[in-house]
Amino acid sequence: MNLITVLSHFRALPEVLLLVGACVLMIADVYSRDERRRTSYWIAQATLLLCFLSTLYVTYESGGTRQYLFNGLFVSDLMSQLLKLVCYMAVSAALLYSRQYLLDRGMLRGEFITLLLFSLLGMMILVSANSFLTVYLGLELMSLCLYAMVALNRDSAVSTEAAMKYFVLGALSSGLLLYGMSMIYGATGTLNLNEVAGHVRSMLAAESDRRFLAFGLVFVVAGVAFKIGVVPFHMWIPDVYHGAPTPVTLVIGSGPKVAAFAMAIRLLVNGLPELAPDWQQMLALLALLSMALGNITAIAQSNLKRMLAYSAIAHMGFMLLGLLSGLVDGNWLNRNDAYTAALFYIIIYAIMSVGAFGMLLFLSRAGFDCENLDDMRGLNRRSPWYAFMMMIMMFSLAGLPPTAGFYAKLAVLSAAVSAGYIWLAVAAVVLSLIGAFYYLRIVKLMYFDEPRDASPITGALPVQLAMSANGLVLLVFGIVPQGLMSMCYDAIAAL
Numbered sequence: 001m002n003l004i005t006v007l008s009h010f011r012a013l014p015e016v017l018l019l020v021g022a023c024v025l026m027i028a029d030v031y032s033r034d035e036r037r038r039t040s041y042w043i044a045q046a047t048l049l050l051c052f053l054s055t056l057y058v059t060y061e062s063g064g065t066r067q068y069l070f071n072g073l074f075v076s077d078l079m080s081q082l083l084k085l086v087c088y089m090a091v092s093a094a095l096l097y098s099r100q101y102l103l104d105r106g107m108l109r110g111e112f113i114t115l116l117l118f119s120l121l122g123m124m125i126l127v128s129a130n131s132f133l134t135v136y137l138g139l140e141l142m143s144l145c146l147y148a149m150v151a152l153n154r155d156s157a158v159s160t161e162a163a164m165k166y167f168v169l170g171a172l173s174s175g176l177l178l179y180g181m182s183m184i185y186g187a188t189g190t191l192n193l194n195e196v197a198g199h200v201r202s203m204l205a206a207e208s209d210r211r212f213l214a215f216g217l218v219f220v221v222a223g224v225a226f227k228i229g230v231v232p233f234h235m236w237i238p239d240v241y242h243g244a245p246t247p248v249t250l251v252i253g254s255g256p257k258v259a260a261f262a263m264a265i266r267l268l269v270n271g272l273p274e275l276a277p278d279w280q281q282m283l284a285l286l287a288l289l290s291m292a293l294g295n296i297t298a299i300a301q302s303n304l305k306r307m308l309a310y311s312a313i314a315h316m317g318f319m320l321l322g323l324l325s326g327l328v329d330g331n332w333l334n335r336n337d338a339y340t341a342a343l344f345y346i347i348i349y350a351i352m353s354v355g356a357f358g359m360l361l362f363l364s365r366a367g368f369d370c371e372n373l374d375d376m377r378g379l380n381r382r383s384p385w386y387a388f389m390m391m392i393m394m395f396s397l398a399g400l401p402p403t404a405g406f407y408a409k410l411a412v413l414s415a416a417v418s419a420g421y422i423w424l425a426v427a428a429v430v431l432s433l434i435g436a437f438y439y440l441r442i443v444k445l446m447y448f449d450e451p452r453d454a455s456p457i458t459g460a461l462p463v464q465l466a467m468s469a470n471g472l473v474l475l476v477f478g479i480v481p482q483g484l485m486s487m488c489y490d491a492i493a494a495l
Contacts, residue, residue, distance in 0.1 A: 021047025029110030098247030119145035162243025177223025183216030241309035290317030295435035325419035341411035378451025389471035404477035
């Protein structure tokens with residue numbers, strides 16, 4: 001009986017492997033005397049590779065079917081498996097890009113790698129959550145690790161201040177989310193998201209019940225909006241992106257965004273679809289404000305990390321265009337196309353974010369942090385290839401063809417138009433044109449200005465190959481996006 005139970009839970013194998021790997025890493029790091037942390041680094045990368053392969057195995061063995069584990073607390077489906085693969089690659093790239101940066105500054109410690117793996121475990125739990133309980137558990141595990149990682153550079157007042165802001169505002173948002181979930185639990189009497197959906201459907205006939213549910217929904221949307229990082233819950237993003245060490249900023253800007261998107265899908269689309277007319281209106285306002293504030297404010301930034309922070313706010317606004325376009329005039333005919341566009345967008349954004357911050361790490365060296373716009377001057381003269389890679393990333397972030405960012409924006413705009421949000425799509429296009437200025441400004445600095453430092457750019461071969469692959473992937477997915485889009489569509493259709 002015990003063996004049968006274990007076999008029936010094999011779909012949680014990636015989480016088990018990651019937990020075991022993180023624990024092994026902690027023990028190994030205690031006995032390691034190597035300042036370069038080679039053992040810890042390779043244990044982490046090996047663990048991520050095992051998780052990647054086990055997730056592919058689970059996907060193959062399950063045939064894409066959905067299965068609930070641990071009494072319905074955990075769900076394994078195509079969307080969770082796809083997003084986990086994206087998170088593995090983002091975390092693995094973060095380790096690769098940041099290793100030399102952390103080593104040069106004496107911050108490459110076992111704590112960073114261990115916290116990174118445990119934050120990934122939180123992301124995986126959040127992606128597969130099927131209960132308010134597991135949503136909160138995954139969210140807090142991920143967030144607490146990120147708070148500690150932001151404060152990793154204890155000698156920096158800026159990092160410490162950023163960590164404190166992140167912790168206080170993160171605790172506030174967790175409280176809002178928990179309050180909203182408790183309200184919905186009080187109304188429905190269950191924590192399971194599938195059962196919540198059924199109870200909400202039967203309760204909507206009574207106006208008093210609908211008001212009670214809508215009241216709880218406001219707090220749930222507020223909690224989700226904070227984790228995604230959209231206006232007016234964006235106040236932590238610029239300071240945290242700027243104050244955190246660049247490797248931590250890379251982590252925060254990639255995997256947690258993917259996990260927060262999954263949380264929005266689980267809570268709103270799976271758990272509260274009958275309240276879609278209510279949360280669609282909220283998301284429409286959040287999307288418009290985010291695209292406006294993010295794109296306009298980014299123009300005034302001279303610090304690259306702050307500029308990319310406001311860029312992230314604008315991009316999350318674009319992602320919401322797909323998320324709010326599933327229900328049209330009371331029917332779900334646009335559901336698969338809209339959520340597929342949103343899923344495709346968040347994956348492409350994660351790749352762009354990893355590449356952009358990875359380039360800042362690649363261009364940094366001992367005693368010098370590449371953080372300001374002026375640091376990009378004349379990059380083409382120092383290294384034409386990496387200037388080209390950075391140009392691809394900037395074009396993709398701006399949504400220019402033939403990059404993946406263009407196709408991602410086109411997909412969410414098409415979904416918004418199909419749902420009747422033509423005014424929102426027009427506003428998004430106008431704001432996207434405004435936002436193109438600060439991306440193209442970086443291209444201008446790289447290609448038309450004199451370099452401040454004429455020294456050649458050097459880096460480890462694996463980092464050079466990964467950086468090149470990062471840029472070329474955005475070009476490939478822009479020219480032939482059908483493969484990834486098809487995977488996203490299958491993942492959404494399986495919901």
